[in-house]
Amino acid sequence: MSVSIDKRPKAIQLRRVFDHFEVDTIKIGKVRGDVLAIITDRLSQQHITRQVSGCNSQAVTMAIIRLL
Known part of the structure; x- marks a missing residue:
C-alpha cells in the first residue's frame, strides 16, 4: 500500500528530525534491468x-532492508 507524499505528516515536512527517509x-x-536504489535522509x-x-519489488525491498 503506497501513501502519497502529499499526505505525509507536517512534522516530516519541516525536516527537523533525523530518521525520515525518502526512497527512489x-x-x-538496458540488458539486465538493474536499478539504483537511493535512500535520502x-x-x-x-x-x-x-x-x-x-527490477522487481522483492529485490529492491531486500536491498533497502539490508541498507537500513
Whole structure:
C-alpha cells in the first residue's frame, strides 16, 4: 500500500528530525534491468545509493532492508 507524499505528516515536512527517509529508484542497464536504489535522509540530505540486480519489488525491498 503506497501513501502519497502529499499526505505525509507536517512534522516530516519541516525536516527537523533525523530518521525520515525518502526512497527512489532509477533504472540503469538496458540488458539486465538493474536499478539504483537511493535512500535520502530528509534532514541531512545525505544519500545512500546501491545498485540492485533485478527490477522487481522483492529485490529492491531486500536491498533497502539490508541498507537500513
